[in-house]
Amino acid sequence: MEISSIYIALAWLVALTIISKVIKNKFPKRKLPPGPWPWPVIGNLNLVGSNPHESLHYLSQKYGDLMLLKFGSKPVLIVSSPEMAKEFLKTHDAIFASRPPLAAGKFTSFNFSDMTWAPYGRFWRQARKLYLSEIFNPKRLDSFKHIRVEETQALISRLHALSRSNPVYLRDHLPQFTLSTVSRIAMGRKYYSDESNLNESSPVTFEKLKWMLDDWFMLGGVINLGDWVPFLSWFDPQGYVKRMKPLGKSFIEFYKYVLEDHKAKAKETCVPKDMIDVILQLADDPNLEVKFTSDQIVGLIHGMQTGGIDTSASAVEWAFQELLRKPKIIEKANEELDRAIGKERWIQEEDFTRLPYIEAIIKETFRLHPLCALLPPHYSIEDCCVAGYDIPKGTSVYVNAWSIGRNPKYWDKPEEFIPERFLENDIDIKGQNFTLLPFGSGRRRCPGYSLGIKLVRTTMANLLHGFNWKLAQDMKPEDICMEEVYGLTTHLKKPISMIMEPRLPLHLYN
Numbered sequence: 001m002e003i004s005s006i007y008i009a010l011a012w013l014v015a016l017t018i019i020s021k022v023i024k025n026k027f028p029k030r031k032l033p034p035g036p037w038p039w040p041v042i043g044n045l046n047l048v049g050s051n052p053h054e055s056l057h058y059l060s061q062k063y064g065d066l067m068l069l070k071f072g073s074k075p076v077l078i079v080s081s082p083e084m085a086k087e088f089l090k091t092h093d094a095i096f097a098s099r100p101p102l103a104a105g106k107f108t109s110f111n112f113s114d115m116t117w118a119p120y121g122r123f124w125r126q127a128r129k130l131y132l133s134e135i136f137n138p139k140r141l142d143s144f145k146h147i148r149v150e151e152t153q154a155l156i157s158r159l160h161a162l163s164r165s166n167p168v169y170l171r172d173h174l175p176q177f178t179l180s181t182v183s184r185i186a187m188g189r190k191y192y193s194d195e196s197n198l199n200e201s202s203p204v205t206f207e208k209l210k211w212m213l214d215d216w217f218m219l220g221g222v223i224n225l226g227d228w229v230p231f232l233s234w235f236d237p238q239g240y241v242k243r244m245k246p247l248g249k250s251f252i253e254f255y256k257y258v259l260e261d262h263k264a265k266a267k268e269t270c271v272p273k274d275m276i277d278v279i280l281q282l283a284d285d286p287n288l289e290v291k292f293t294s295d296q297i298v299g300l301i302h303g304m305q306t307g308g309i310d311t312s313a314s315a316v317e318w319a320f321q322e323l324l325r326k327p328k329i330i331e332k333a334n335e336e337l338d339r340a341i342g343k344e345r346w347i348q349e350e351d352f353t354r355l356p357y358i359e360a361i362i363k364e365t366f367r368l369h370p371l372c373a374l375l376p377p378h379y380s381i382e383d384c385c386v387a388g389y390d391i392p393k394g395t396s397v398y399v400n401a402w403s404i405g406r407n408p409k410y411w412d413k414p415e416e417f418i419p420e421r422f423l424e425n426d427i428d429i430k431g432q433n434f435t436l437l438p439f440g441s442g443r444r445r446c447p448g449y450s451l452g453i454k455l456v457r458t459t460m461a462n463l464l465h466g467f468n469w470k471l472a473q474d475m476k477p478e479d480i481c482m483e484e485v486y487g488l489t490t491h492l493k494k495p496i497s498m499i500m501e502p503r504l505p506l507h508l509y510n
């Protein structure tokens with residue numbers, strides 16, 4: 001071989017070594033979490049079924065409790081164990097406290113202006129502080145206690161009128177109760193008409209408002225292809241964005257009416273009467289770090305309206321669906337109620353320290369049927385290393401609360417509804433214990449926890465206290481369907497009809 005060829009070969013070798021070093025330095029090999037191999041264009045979207053929490057639960061059994069998928073071309077992490085949930089919601093909480101910029105946040109939450117969809121930043125931090133210190137503080141919540149008592153009593157009276165003869169679907173009554181309670185607390189009055197025709201003081205009917213709220217939760221949870229495969233957003237192949245846009249506009253129109261009404265009344269008195277008054281007063285505070293835009297004021301009201309209605313009503317519906325499959329649990333609950341409360345009065349919020357079994361039923365319901373089966377997506381704002389894996393900035397993270405609640409490593413007989421398991425331990429539901437996350441945890445934890453849990457506890461306990469419950473139409477407990485419909489909150493597919501019989505003296509029902 002000629003000497004010049006040897007020099008050329010050596011020069012090539014040196015050049016290649018230098019190039020590969022430069023590439024390695026510039027693009028170091030990242031250690032990514034395990035996951036299925038993604039297809040071009042769609043990534044792993046073909047593996048996500050109509051109940052994503054279930055399909056992701058089964059996939060995680062193959063790939064592990066921290067699993068990397070691609071939705072289209074975008075990285076998505078699925079978290080399915082308490083240890084991993086703690087990594088994202090506590091240890092690295094600040095990095096993962098944002099939300100991905102999805103169409104639902106843009107079109108149904110006024111360009112990411114409500115708390116649920118707002119990115120982690122100055123607006124969200126200020127809004128959160130305001131919610132916790134001014135709106136959901138114990139003193140303010142106490143000042144609205146009379147509303148909760150009146151509305152619970154109204155629900156009981158309505159159900160009593162139907163009891164004995166007519167089968168009842170709780171779904172026909174619970175949302176009316178929560179909507180009415182939360183509307184009065186947040187807005188001072190209902191702002192919707194119960195009848196089908198509108199009147200001057202109600203810009204919307206109950207049916208329309210309920211439909212708007214249901215659609216908001218449904219559209220907030222959908223896997224919208226345009227979010228993940230950007231060129232598809234032009235075509236909106238599933239038609240979701242087509243539904244989101246008018247929904248967002250209907251909410252804006254509704255809140256515009258409510259705000260105008262409040263501003264007109266504020267001229268007469270400067271004492272805040274409801275939560276909107278509080279928000280409007282605070283929005284005028286010259287010392288605010290961020291001046292709220294009109295969309296953000298609407299978003300703050302929207303957070304209260306959406307947060308409290310569907311969640312609390314669905315939690316109670318799930319609980320009764322489980323209870324009617326196991327009448328023995330109802331008997332045990334009634335024994336506790338008769339012993340601790342007696343048969344001459346209804347249950348008050350203060351009674352709950354004396355009702356551990358009812359509390360255990362609620363916790364068990366949240367374990368098997370967390371309203372947010374997948375917590376709303378979190379989103380990383382920086383590169384980060386978690387459990388030895390490199391997680392790039394811009395990764396969406398779904399914590400599978402449904403899967404964590406069914407993990408046999410933490411729960412004995414996980415598929416069975418056994419409230420007793422909570423009598424033996426002190427597992428909390430406020431986000432300190434990562435085996436049970438019905439309200440999330442960390443910076444994005446539900447700010448309405450105190451109101452939500454009060455509504456669930458008193459409704460559940462009073463409905464059990466006030467009525468004997470039976471299945472209607474010769475239905476057997478084993479026939480009750482527990483299938484789910486997925487959304488930002490997960491609902492029962494087939495609610496059951498029940499016969500209710502009063503179990504307290506009649507004068508208490510009116």
Ligand code: HEM
Nearest residue numbers: 115116303304307308311312372438439440444446448452
């Ligand atoms: C049983 C009742 C309730 C349940 C189970 C529940 C559950 C949740 C969950 C799981 C989250 C997401 C946490 C996360 O992203 O990690 C959340 C967020 C939120 N909840 Fe609730 N919630 C309830 C009641 C309420 C009430 C009564 C309100 C207000 C009136 C409310 C307002 C909100 C808001 C505004 C957020 C968004 C927080 C943020 O992203 O920063 N919730 N809730």
